[in-house]
Amino acid sequence: MRTHRCGELRIENVGETVILTGWVNRRREHGEHLAFVDVRDHTGITQCVVDNAVDVRAEYVVKITGTVVERVEGTANDDLPTGAIEIKECDVEVLSIAEPPPFPMDDRADQVDELVRLRHRYVDLRRVRMQRNLRIRSSVNAAIRSAMFNQEFVEVETPMLMPSTPEGAREFLVPSRQKPGNFYALPQSPQLYKQLLMVGGLDRYFQIARCLRDEDLRADRQYEFMQLDMEMSFVDVDDVLSAVEVGVLDAAEAVTGVRPDTVERMTWRDAMERFGIDKPDLRFGMELVELTSVFAETGFKAFSSAAAIKAIKVDQGADEYGRNKLDGLTDEAKSFGAKGMVWLKVRESEAGGLEFESPVAKFLSAEETAAIVTATEAVAGDLVLIIADDWLTTCEVLGELRNRIGRPPVSEGPYKYLWVTDFPLFVGIDATTGQPKTGHHPFCQPHPDDLDKLESDPMSVRAQAYDLVLNGWELGSGSIRIHDPVLQRRVFELLGINEEEANRRFGFFLEPFKYGAPPHGGFAFGIDRLTAILAGEENIREVIAFPKPQSGLDPMTNAPTEVDASVLEEVGIRVLPPTL
RNA sequence: GGUCCCGUAGUGCAGUCUGGAGUGCACGCCGCCCUGUCAAGGCGGAGGUCGCGAGUUCAAAUCUCGUCGGGACCGCCA
Numbered sequence: 001m002r003t004h005r006c007g008e009l010r011i012e013n014v015g016e017t018v019i020l021t022g023w024v025n026r027r028r029e030h031g032e033h034l035a036f037v038d039v040r041d042h043t044g045i046t047q048c049v050v051d052n053a054v055d056v057r058a059e060y061v062v063k064i065t066g067t068v069v070e071r072v073e074g075t076a077n078d079d080l081p082t083g084a085i086e087i088k089e090c091d092v093e094v095l096s097i098a099e100p101p102p103f104p105m106d107d108r109a110d111q112v113d114e115l116v117r118l119r120h121r122y123v124d125l126r127r128v129r130m131q132r133n134l135r136i137r138s139s140v141n142a143a144i145r146s147a148m149f150n151q152e153f154v155e156v157e158t159p160m161l162m163p164s165t166p167e168g169a170r171e172f173l174v175p176s177r178q179k180p181g182n183f184y185a186l187p188q189s190p191q192l193y194k195q196l197l198m199v200g201g202l203d204r205y206f207q208i209a210r211c212l213r214d215e216d217l218r219a220d221r222q223y224e225f226m227q228l229d230m231e232m233s234f235v236d237v238d239d240v241l242s243a244v245e246v247g248v249l250d251a252a253e254a255v256t257g258v259r260p261d262t263v264e265r266m267t268w269r270d271a272m273e274r275f276g277i278d279k280p281d282l283r284f285g286m287e288l289v290e291l292t293s294v295f296a297e298t299g300f301k302a303f304s305s306a307a308a309i310k311a312i313k314v315d316q317g318a319d320e321y322g323r324n325k326l327d328g329l330t331d332e333a334k335s336f337g338a339k340g341m342v343w344l345k346v347r348e349s350e351a352g353g354l355e356f357e358s359p360v361a362k363f364l365s366a367e368e369t370a371a372i373v374t375a376t377e378a379v380a381g382d383l384v385l386i387i388a389d390d391w392l393t394t395c396e397v398l399g400e401l402r403n404r405i406g407r408p409p410v411s412e413g414p415y416k417y418l419w420v421t422d423f424p425l426f427v428g429i430d431a432t433t434g435q436p437k438t439g440h441h442p443f444c445q446p447h448p449d450d451l452d453k454l455e456s457d458p459m460s461v462r463a464q465a466y467d468l469v470l471n472g473w474e475l476g477s478g479s480i481r482i483h484d485p486v487l488q489r490r491v492f493e494l495l496g497i498n499e500e501e502a503n504r505r506f507g508f509f510l511e512p513f514k515y516g517a518p519p520h521g522g523f524a525f526g527i528d529r530l531t532a533i534l535a536g537e538e539n540i541r542e543v544i545a546f547p548k549p550q551s552g553l554d555p556m557t558n559a560p561t562e563v564d565a566s567v568l569e570e571v572g573i574r575v576l577p578p579t580l
Numbered sequence: 581g582g583u584c585c586c587g588u589a590g591u592g593c594a595g596u597c598u599g600g601a602g603u604g605c606a607c608g609c610c611g612c613c614c615u616g617u618c619a620a621g622g623c624g625g626a627g628g629u630c631g632c633g634a635g636u637u638c639a640a641a642u643c644u645c646g647u648c649g650g651g652a653c654c655g656c657c658a
Binding site for chain 1: 615657
């Protein structure tokens with residue numbers, strides 16, 4: 001139908017008769033005998049010179065046949081790759097007429113209410129931004145697929161209809177017609193199946209897998225999302241990390257043209273100590289400074305009873321953070337669990353040294369003041385924020401403040417990939433049962449050096465679990481799995497799950513391990529998130545063709561909808577009246 | 581479940597604090613003019629349930645309450 005695409009023609013094509021197809025980007029009339037029509041497809045725009053009698057308007061779909069000519073002296077457009085030429089003696093065929101688009105087709109649409117864009121997503125998708133993002137996404141998928149295939153991973157599709165498992169995220173349920181009153185669940189992840197593929201001797205499995213979780217939506221969370229899901233047999237942690245790295249770095253290189261530096265590694269403990277979070281953004285410093293020992297003998301009550309005291313320093317933040325902003329940060333700190341926040345503005349003292357301007361300055365001894373300055377390497381004009389609490393709270397609150405104050409926008413480089421390793425096997429105690437709660441999932445292999453502490457000091461046991469982090473976003477996580485039924489039983493017991501309950505909840509999954517399970521481990525990372533960061537987008541909706549807004553209600557299709565009573569009847573469902 | 585912000589023409593805004601006729605701007609749209617524009621230019625025109633519902637008031641886009649919708653975040657996401 002066409003000889004060229006709209007972004008292709010150059011000065012070399014002058015003289016050729018060409019056929020272009022696309023959408024009318026804009027029309028400029030100049031009296032009775034002259035009008036310019038910019039025809040657009042995903043490759044770009046070409047200017048066509050037509051007679052004003054031709055009635056084409058914005059977003060009409062057209063087929064234009066004409067001759068490529070060099071533009072008249074002085075009328076070339078340097079902003080367009082095709083700006084040196086135009087199409088003359090055009091024969092214009094209208095393939096589809098169109099109503100005016102509901103929003104501008106250029107960058108101004110970035111300011112339009114997202115709901116309007118989503119309601120007319122098919123129009124929004126024509127824009128440069130969305131074309132670019134979806135093509136980046138396609139490159140990411142292609143790079144990952146070939147990276148895994150080249151490493152001898154086998155692509156296997158696992159079922160979308162699976163049994164409901166009560167663990168983890170809330171599931172989407174699918175009623176059964178053959179067995180009314182019973183339900184399938186859509187997979188939160190292919191976790192269970194991929195481990196069974198290892199039992200089945202696939203050795204190396206991967207899948208670009210759709211996962212579904214019925215949890216509240218966020219900028220980085222949709223009901224449905226895509227993961228690179230993989231699992232390997234006869235491996236240790238390093239083997240898994242290396243294999244995943246190839247996929248992630250290939251994808252990044254495919255998009256940016258630059259292969260990222262090798263992925264850094266950091267233990268969970270170090271990440272918490274230094275950055276106060278298990279997904280540190282390494283693009284900026286502002287590391288947490290340890291001050292606990294400084295206040296070992298302090299007379300300041302807020303600090304004397306705290307297990308951990310740490311600080312962050314805001315370079316030259318003293319003037320920028322007035323009373324209102326500091327109060328805001330304090331409220332923030334409290335909302336994340338701190339009892340309070342101490343701020344110190346560093347000033348030159350009259351004696352020539354440094355002193356603090358702060359409501360609590362008078363409670364700090366000269367030695368403590370000096371020690372804080374030394375530890376934080378503060379200079380006049382800096383702002384120091386101190387949190388004193390139990391170790392985890394101190395770290396987490398400062399981690400939040402650090403991100404709030406220093407974190408650059410997603411679109412700013414560089415890309416900082418990071419492995420966070422040695423996560424704790426258990427995090428916290430379940431308030432109702434008094435049993436430890438798993439940090440990852442109950443099939444996660446404890447660190448071999450910590451096996452003897454499982455019963456005696458479970459909270460200190462590290463897991464062979466690891467996360468991949470990019471610029472402060474958690475891309476994914478994985479672990480070496482338990483393949484030994486005896487060890488699995490020990491872990492279940494610690495979690496308060498007896499054998500009967502384990503069989504009831506995970507029976508179909510545990511049974512196969514009696515038939516010879518290889519040691520194995522794996523990983524999964526979110527393709528939406530990786531693509532968003534590589535595209536410089538703050539929100540994964542911008543890299544998804546048809547995403548849902550925060551409510552989960554689709555403004556284009558109106559899903560979810562009611563269904564006919566007969567349909568419900570068939571699956572044995574009766575809908576309750578809405579609760580008031 | 582919670583906190584905060586937003587809702588005025590197809591789109592983006594101003595007006596809301598301090599109540600006084602839908603008062604206004606830009607883009608888009610429709611018509612006319614225009615032979616070198618390229619987010620063209622000129623002239624004219626159409627287009628509004630101020631999200632919705634109550635309340636206060638002589639009078640509500642504006643104040644109050646409720647509700648719906650959107651966004652960011654917390655909870656949640658093994």
